Amino acid sequence: MTSIATKKPAQRLFVGIWFSLLLCITVFCVQHIRQGDAFESNILGLLPNSVSENIQSSTNPSLNIERKFVLLIGKANPSPNSALDASRELLHQLSDLNEVRIDQHNGEQLKQLQNFYQPYTNQLLTSTWRHRLTTDTPKSIAQAAYAELFSPVGTYRPYNFQHDPFNLAGDWLQQLLPQQGQFRASEIPSLKDGNQLWYVISGELQASPFSPDGQQALIYVLNNFAKNHQDLTILRSGIVFHAAEATALSTKEISTVGLGSILAIIVLVIAVFRSSKSLLAILATLSASVVAGLGSCFLIFDQVHLITIAFGSTLLGLAVDYCFHFLIKYRQLQNAQFAVQHMKKGLIFSAGSSILAYVFQFLSPLAGLQQIAVFMCAGLAAAAINIAVLGFYFNDSRSVSFSTYLQIFPKYIAPHYLRLTHTKLTTSFILLLSVIIMVAVIIHRGGSDDIRSLNSSSAGLIASEIKVQTLLNFPDQQRYLQISAQSSQQLLSHSALLANELNNNGVATSASHVIGLALPSLIQQQEDFALIKEKVYGPSGALTELCKLLANDCSAWPTKSIEFSSSLTPNNIPQGLKMLVPAFIMSNTLDTRILLARDTNIAPELNALINTEPNVLYVDTVANLSHSLQLLRHNTSLALGGFLIIFSLCLIAVYRNKALAPLIALGITITASIAFGANNGVSLFHILALLLVIGLSVDTSIFYLELGLNAETWLAAGLSAITSILAFGLLALSKVPVLHQFGSVVFVGLVCTWLISPLIFYLLNLNNIPPHVTRKCSDE
Amino acid sequence: MIRVLLFAISLLSCGANAGAAIEQLAIDAKSIQGINGKFTQSRHIAILSTPLRSAGEFRYQREIGLVWHVSHPVESTLEISYDKGLRLVNDDGEAKSVTGAELLTQLFLGLFSGNLDALLDIFNIDEHKDEATWRLHLTPKSDALRQHISHINIVGNNGVNAITVVETSGDRNEIHLLEQHIERSIE
Known part of the structure; x- marks a missing residue:
């Protein structure tokens, strides 16, 4: 021994x-x-660094998109009261968490967006208005606007009648926020899906969704809430829930x-x-x-x-x-x-x-x-x-x-x-x-390489995620067109032209998803300004015709005082507004992405169009991975x-x-x-x-x-x-x-x-x- | 598309503090099968020295919905029903759906049918009731809506008589329902 x-x-x-x-x-x-943060649960950590970096660079990192989450609380019941009370309770509980910041939905951000665009209201046109001003006479434009004033269906007007009598900027701003129309203006924003009423609570984590502390605090509150309100349905969307x-x-x-x-x-x-x-x-x-x-x-x-x-x-x-x-x-x-x-x-x-x-x-x-x-x-x-x-x-x-x-x-x-x-x-x-x-x-x-087969999320969570994204009309974030250019103005022109081509090919793209439509190039702004100046505020423009119909004193209108401003460029978008418009999120100075709708079919004609466009690339993230x-x-x-x-x-x-x-x-x-x-x-x-x-x-x-x-x-x-x-x-x-x-x-x-x-x-x-x-x- | 139907939003009004006035409205509406009537509208816009006045007729039937027809100074027709939502009818009689108007549909029909439950999460309601007349004062619950609508006043007796929508900008819209002929069910 x-x-x-x-x-x-x-x-x-x-x-x-x-x-x-x-x-x-x-x-x-x-x-x-x-010390904390010793462990992580991000599934991307399993992938090659080059691939995971590519996925994570899809959006502006400073916007922390991955920290966002959305909850829909609903009850299939004609009376929404119990769901509203419960949603209010959940909202308060989540607001008390240090690890979570709840979106206020108080219209402040919308107001900021409105204020940001206000100096440029006379140089921005939707494609519909551009077409109308080009083809219609000032008189017919005035008659349509006059009839609308008496319609029981009043149009949303972010700028008052004096500032924007034809609501040109209002319609333009509205196209940037297409999802707003689906929400009810209830105490907590809500939306209807058949007989089901959903209350919407959204927010973001203060730290990475893969950090266990914030993750667990949010999940703890939600699980307790679900346990106490078993008659309610709670839909969850956000990386944090998968993590x-x-x-x-x-x-x-x-x-x-x-x-x-x-x-x-x-x-x-x-x-x-x-x-x-x-x-x-x-x-x-x-x-x-x-x-x-x-x-x-x-x-x-x-x-x-x-x-x-x-x-x-x-x-x-x-x-x-x-x-x-x-x-x-x-x-x-x-x-x-x-x-x-x-x-x-x-x-x-x-x-x-x-x-x-x-x-x-x-x-x-x-x-x-x-x-x-x-x-x-x-x-x-x-x-x-x-x-x-x-x-x-x-x-x-x-x-x-x-x-x-x-x-x-x-x-x-x-x-x-x-x-x-x-x-x-x-x-x-x-x-x-x-x-x-x-x-x-x-x-x-044979082989089995589908990246989706590596997803460890439960079928219930995936179904919940898809339901939320469908109800809120989120586009398919896995498929997009990547456009690059040599200058920011060129990027704006190219993306707008491509969106136009896509629409001609039957692929509908929301203006809010195309940087060149959310922020037209300076050349486009100048053209639109000239059109507005002549057809709306010109001596025999639509405003003069509208005044005749209204039989009112129109001297307070800015008939001759409109001016062009050249400061509406990508560099001047305030950081706080970037979250409001998807196109801003998806764009950098010299490249941008146009997200495609979930049901978009990449037909041969569309493929041919993409292939003929220089600096345009069709990206299918799932297929690429x-x-x-x-x-x-x-x-x-x-x-x-x-x-x-x-x-x-x-x-x-x-x-x-x-x-x-x-x-x-x-x-x-x-x-x-x-x-x-x-x-x-x-x-x-x-x-x-x-x-x-x-x-x-x-x-x-x-x-x-x-x-x-x-x-x-x-x-x-x-x-x-x-x-x-x-x-x-x-x-x-x-x-x-x-x-x-x-x-x-x-x-x-x-x-x-x-x-x-x-x-x-x-x-x-x-x-x-x-x-x-x-x-x-x-x-x- | 964002549609804030100013007229309709005034009708949206219903209250969480539901009390005598709303109860009275519900009782009055419960037996209503249909209403025919006229309306006048005065729209006060700050920049215009005189208000914009219009007039027309409306027809409500419990089973079908509401038809709102502006006849003066320009013609336009609006149809509202639970199954088809809110639709604008053009000169050729073709109806075109107005997107984002689901809430308005609930409000219009809720007001005429007396069932305002679907709107209780949108407005705070103060109410006053005299012997024959009741008044509702509605204020938006959400900050977002408050940026557009300051408050709405509804006055009625044996049904809705007048609606006033006051916008945050100071503009306001006054609607009076006149010559109402009410068909009631036999109970």
């Missing part, structure tokens, strides 16, 4: 450094978490996978080893793994994605493998240092191959996967180091034999494998045929193929002809993992999961090669497999698509490795204890 007194100074130093390091990392992690669902889901997954793994480990250790010291050794190794994984992530990344933590829970299942091998070898040899020496090569190769697989994953452009790779690499390395430390100190006097468990393999398992080796040719043929069929199935299914994922999948598959070739050469170099066993087992495992784990087509995440399968499969084979396929190694591999199968099996049940895809592939891979590897060893007659192990055992 090894005692503390007999430790070499170098060993003491090593152990001292290791525990000091772990202590520092633990303190660092605790401090980082206590909150993702957070809740990830937290649940972390608990499920983590707790499941730990419970399985504890049960297995108690059942097999029946020793508190063994349990302590395992818990110490797992703690070191998790602390090292988390600390490394905090060091490299500002925030750690919750999906990283959820996936990282599987680390427990992997790290415990090394402990099981160590503890079984310890029981066999009754000496910790000897046990470590025996498994040293296997441990290094096993941990090395897994870490290498994760290093490869780290090289992928997916930020989320890079985090997972760092977490797992550091965790596995820490587990391996901790095994070395156990070699110095572990001492368990309670040497309960687990001969019962050691009987399982020779008594119940090995005979079956032996029987199969008697029909070697048939077994080999069946295996080959199975592989061919599985490959055919994989090819038949899906295509990016497809490209990543192809590239990753090629890189994985390259990695497998190099890895195989390394195995052959180390193990010569014996390398055939791990390689055949690996080939079958990989094929089966994809065939059974990717039922809806192969995605990028299935391919990346194969890296884990490779690491785990090689782990098992290496231990069989190094220590021999016997009762002990099979038991150790079995215990490891059970914990990992449980961890990844729980992951396969995840509702987070990425985790589900990973879990499914690795789960099948683990089961396959556990069953197939011994068979291959038997078929290749490698099921004997290697001579070097036999020799060492006899020496000791």
Whole structure:
């Protein structure tokens, strides 16, 4: 037995450094978490940085569009009173939150927009008015305006009769706010949808929607409100609700996978080893793994994605493998240092191959996967180091034999494998045929790259989001035309011309979504000014004709005093007004986006029009992201193929002809993992999961090669497999698509490795204890 | 399209503090099957030295809705019903829907039918009732509406007699319902 007194100074130093390091990392992690914002739940964090940056740059970042949210509170009841009272109550509760700012809907912003455009009312025309002033006579224009004055349907007039007698600017302003007409002017704005009346509450978070604090405060209030008003329907729209669902889901997954793994480990250790010291050794190794994984992530990344933590829970299942091998070898040899020496090569190769697989994953452009790779690499390395430390100190006097468990393999398992080796040719043929069929199935299914399949939001929330967007007439933010120009004035002209062309092609675009219509170019403003000056305020203009009809003194009207102002340019739009008009949100100085209506069909004629327009690009974000994922999948598959070739050469170099066993087992495992784990087509995440399968499969084979396929190694591999199968099996049940895809592939891979590897060893007659192990055992 | 129907908004008026006057209106309207009558409208616009005066007829039938016909000085017709909403009828008799006028539809028909529940979240109502006459003073609940409408006064007895809409700008619109012939159901 090894005692503390007999430790070499170098060993003491090593152990001292290791525990000091772990202590520092633990303190660092605790401090980082206590500072807040240590974790994030943004699904975009999983995508390549270039792609997520592209999505996030779709709007002016200073406007914080992603923080906005909308709630619709409704009750299908002829009397809205209860819904109004409840909405008022919710409004007050939300207004009390420090993390949330509720939109006031007091008309102030509208007033600001009105005031901003007031100096320019005589140089702005809607396309309808432009057409009328061009084609109609002043007299007919005056007659129409006169008749309207007596109509019971009075037109909305933001500027008074004296300032804008024909309501030219009023109509122009109105086209910028087309959605205003659908709201009722109730105490809390509301809108009707058939018999359903919806009260609208909107606002924004003071911090990122992915920040748990603000997110949780809002959700807490809403959930309580929903609980107390079960007769009401609450529709939610906004990134914050999707982020909150993702957070809740990830937290649940972390608990499920983590707790499941730990419970399985504890049960297995108690059942097999029946020793508190063994349990302590395992818990110490797992703690070191998790602390090292988390600390490394905090060091490299500002925030750690919750999906990283959820996936990282599987680390427990992997790290415990090394402990099981160590503890079984310890029981066999009754000496910790000897046990470590025996498994040293296997441990290094096993941990090395897994870490290498994760290093490869780290090289992928997916930020989320890079985090997972760092977490797992550091965790596995820490587990391996901790095994070395156990070699110095572990001492368990309670040497309960687990001969019962050691009987399982020779008594119940090995005979079956032996029987199969008697029909070697048939077994080999069946295996080959199975592989061919599985490959055919994989090819038949093809790829699955639709980005929408990664959405973890519930069907209810997605339906709610769509309902709100439809009721409020929000355009499709995923599809748009991107226009670029060399100057801001050119951008205004081009976008207006393109909108006109779109309308001619049957694609209706609201003026509020086209920067060139919301803010005409100076040339257009000058043309409109000239038209207004002549046809409205000219000596024989429409105003003179209207005065005759009204039989009134019209001297107060600004007949001759109108002037052109050249200051209505994009640079002069106040920041506070930009949120009111979608076109302002979607525009930068030299580029803009025209959002398309949800039902817009990109017909060939429209496609041809877009293709002929220079500096115009049709963008379908969903299609583009899906295509990016497809490209990543192809590239990753090629890189994985390259990695497998190099890895195989390394195995052959180390193990010569014996390398055939791990390689055949690996080939079958990989094929089966994809065939059974990717039922809806192969995605990028299935391919990346194969890296884990490779690491785990090689782990098992290496231990069989190094220590021999016997009762002990099979038991150790079995215990490891059970914990990992449980961890990844729980992951396969995840509702987070990425985790589900990973879990499914690795789960099948683990089961396959556990069953197939011994068979291959038997078929290749490698099921004997290697001579070097036999020799060492006899020496000791 | 934003349509603030000034006339109609005056009719929008109904109250959260529903009391005797509104109750009286509801009782009066409950048995009404139809109303035929005339109206006059005086629109006072600050810049004009004399008000704009118009006149016409209206016809309300509980099952069909309301037809509002301006006959002088220019002709125009408005149809309002629950199923078709608010529509302007042109010279050829073709009806064109007015978008964004769902609220107005509720208000028009609510006033004539005496059922004003749908409007209770829009206005605060003060009411006065003399022996025969009742008066409603309506003020918008929302700041946004308050930027356009200052208040609305409705006077009636045995039905609505006069409506005055005062805009925030100071302009106002006065409507008088005259010569009303009411058809009541036999109970």
